[in-house]
Amino acid sequence: MSESTTNYVFDFFRPNHYMVVFKPSNSITFSKNLGVFCKSVTFPFFTFDTSSILLNNKNNTMINKIDYDPVSFTFNVDDKKEVLNFIIDWKKLIINDKYQFGYKDDYKIDIDIILLDNHTLEEISKCTLIDAILLNVDGIAMSYETKDSISEITLSVGYDDIKYEI
Numbered sequence: 001m002s003e004s005t006t007n008y009v010f011d012f013f014r015p016n017h018y019m020v021v022f023k024p025s026n027s028i029t030f031s032k033n034l035g036v037f038c039k040s041v042t043f044p045f046f047t048f049d050t051s052s053i054l055l056n057n058k059n060n061t062m063i064n065k066i067d068y069d070p071v072s073f074t075f076n077v078d079d080k081k082e083v084l085n086f087i088i089d090w091k092k093l094i095i096n097d098k099y100q101f102g103y104k105d106d107y108k109i110d111i112d113i114i115l116l117d118n119h120t121l122e123e124i125s126k127c128t129l130i131d132a133i134l135l136n137v138d139g140i141a142m143s144y145e146t147k148d149s150i151s152e153i154t155l156s157v158g159y160d161d162i163k164y165e166i
Contacts, residue, residue, distance in 0.1 A: 004073050005006060006023065007018045014077070015118055016128060017116040017117070017121065018034040018043075018093060018113065018114060018115055018116060018117055019035060019040040019045060019112075019113075019116060019123075019160050020034075020035040020041055020073065020111065020112065021035050021111070021114065021116040022034050022086075022111055023107075023109060023110040023111065023112065024109055025105075025108065025109055030074055033075055034082060034083065034086055037075045037076050037077075037078055037082065037083050038073055038074070039047060039074045039075060039076050039152060040073075041071065041073045041074070041113055041123070041132050042071055042072065042124075043115065044068065044069060044071050044101070044113075044127065044129070044162060045125060045162075046066050046067060046068055046069075046162065047066070047067045047068075047069065048063045048065070048066055048067075049063070049064055049065040049066070049067055050062060050063055051064050054110065054146070062141065062165055068158075068159060068161075068162060070134075070135055070136075070156040070157060070158050071111075071129060071156065072154055072155070072156045073154065073156075073157070073159055074153070074154045074156055075152065075153050075154075075155075076142060076151070076152060077150070077151040080126075083151055083153060084153070085158060087134075087137055087153070088132050091134065093106050093129045093139075094107050094133075094134060095106035099137055104133065105120040106132060108131040108132060108133055109132050109136070110128055110129065110131070110132065111128065111129040111132075111157065111159075112126055112127070112129075113126065113127050113128075113133050124139070125164075125165065125166050126127055126164075126165045127162050127163065127164050127165070128162065128163040128165075129157065129159040129162060130159055130162065130163060131160040131161070132156055132157040132158070132159040133157060133158055133159070134156075135155075135156045135157055135158045136155065136156040137153065137154075137155045137156075137166070138153065138154040139153075140152070140153050
């Protein structure tokens with residue numbers, strides 16, 4: 001009697017096979033190519049906040065909240081300033097020149113972080129940061145010693161929720 005065997009072929013995710021897509025709202029416009037300047041990003045997950053309660057004379061851990069850590073994006077700064085203009089335009093929607101803050105609906109965006117197949121570069125998994133907002137922009141490091149380097153800028157976003165397509 002012959003036994004049938006199934007050969008499983010698998011591979012691992014590669015951290016350099018990804019794509020980032022910024023999905024502007026009506027009030028935010030920018031180059032669709034912005035994602036190509038993204039040098040690095042983290043595919044985010046979540047943390048559960050817990051509390052302990054005594055129930056029937058036994059300690060029980062209960063989950064009471066889900067937290068999402070901010071996601072940082074590092075961009076190569078291009079000579080046409082698409083990345084810098086995007087950041088400045090986003091900032092102007094948050095707070096204008098008269099230091100008046102806008103409404104969240106005016107500056108939130110969705111951002112897709114897409115993992116790609118190692119061989120075909122087709123989408124295999126994706127997460128969407130829902131209602132992302134700009135939290136922090138690091139300065140661009142400048143130095144004479146780095147004359148042959150590419151300038152980088154890092155920004156962090158917070159978001160209300162994550163939608164996974166795994």
